[in-house]
Amino acid sequence: MIIEGKSLWYAERLCAVNVLFQILCAVFVFSFLIFIHELGHFSVAKLSGMLVHEFSIGMGPVLFKKTVGETAYAIRALPIGGFVAVEGEDTDSNDSRSFGHAKLWKRILFVSAGALMNLILGFIILSILVGMRQVLPSNTIGGFYEGSASAEHLQEGDQILKINGSRIFTANDISFSLSLDRDGIVDFTVLRNGKTLEVPQVDFGMETAPDGTKFLHLDFYVQSQQKTFWSGTVYTVQWMISIVRQVWLSFLNLITGNFKLSELSGPVGVSTAIGQASTMGLRTFLNMVGFITVNLGVFNLLPLPALDGGRLAFLLIELITRHRVNPKYEGMIHAAGLAFLMGLVVVVSVQDVIRLLS
Incomplete structure (x- = not known):
């Protein structure tokens, strides 16, 4: 005892x-x-x-x-x-x-x-992260996980050009575009055997997180490409542009109602994410800091x-x-804008706390 x-x-x-x-x-x-x-x-x-x-x-x-x-x-x-x-x-x-x-x-x-x-600063951090990699992710499908539903429509070697009409340049774009989907049914444009093909209605299915949030089940992975100084530089620039696009698209989706206020994270939520990333190794931590900056x-x-x-x-x-x-x-x-933003921070922070407690 x-x-x-x-x-x-x-x-x-x-x-x-x-x-x-x-x-x-x-x-x-x-x-x-x-x-x-x-x-x-x-x-x-x-x-x-x-x-x-x-x-x-x-x-x-x-x-x-x-x-x-x-x-x-x-x-x-x-x-x-x-x-x-x-x-x-x-x-x-x-x-x-x-x-x-x-x-x-x-x-x-x-x-x-x-x-x-x-x-x-963000570009410097992303450059460091790319330098830490042995290979770079691509936007070409490398294979499918066991029981994959999307394998009925997509093929290994497909280069993904668009998802639901949105241009794809990096693997980061793939993750973000699929995270925006609400029903698990996605339209793809791919380059297959040198030809551009439309692959509509690819059914991934949705999963439910412990907090009740639904998210798309990604059931394929992408190919890796060899890293050279030039390809690393190009990938860093593309990654940077990808994150910039994400912020603007998220803002537009919030204005148009495609994003709900409950999906935003405030200082509490971001602090939690930073804290968790700090315990997962240097690469994960730098990735989080680079994304946030x-x-x-x-x-x-x-x-x-x-x-x-x-x-x-x-x-x-x-x-x-x-x-x-x-x-x-x-x-x-x-001054009015600051008051509005501070009010928004309070509302979002309360939501963050409720999510943490639940």
Whole structure:
């Protein structure tokens, strides 16, 4: 009984340490990606001569703050965002170093720099992952698992060109396109023996996850291709483009109603995924971080108020009309957008918690 009691005690402590490790990994990844993003904004602002009041990692209450020169550097309690506070970005200012007094191309570069930094980091991580591979996956069917239903329609050696009308460039595109299917019946366009063929109504069947979510049962695997410097570079670029497409298509599917709000993951869900990936080896962890940083970069470029893409939209309007939108009204629009996004984060986070508890 004493031995069993000690074993249980050690198991509980080990579980607690594992959970703490996952939480710390998630916080570190979020903080690092936010730092890289805000560093892009900050660097361009400084190089452009803009007056930067604060460079902050995190949101909410201040944990640490130190002023160096004209800029305050802060770490805040909630690692769900960050900001670079530039003079006159959301208000009108007569200061010669304000955001509004900078040349338009500098303001466009400033607004875009955060997302570009995330995309550059994502490309570096994906390049490392490709470098760790001995071979590369293709979009050609290599074989079928036992009991495969799709083998009645598809053949080994089929190069998949389209799935439900969506172009396929990488194995990543195959997984994503099939994940969008809702009934398990999929239309393919393949290259077979040098001829392009339409293969409609391929029935995969659906499976049900423990939480009740239905998903398509993928019953084939793809061929591997030899990796060279050139093929590795091409694959990295294609992989990067594939992830960018996924973010935009997911956004469009959300707008059109093909995605439900319940299918989104917020900070809690993403943190859980990062924590789990941190225990599955370096490759899985880097894959998750690379995917998230590219997502962060593309998401921030969406033309929504409060996001970099929303601010970029106002600058493009200025570029076309030659007149800047009144900073007061633009600031009000971004404030409303921020309130909406924060509300969305709360709703999605509650859903994440409910999923975890269930």
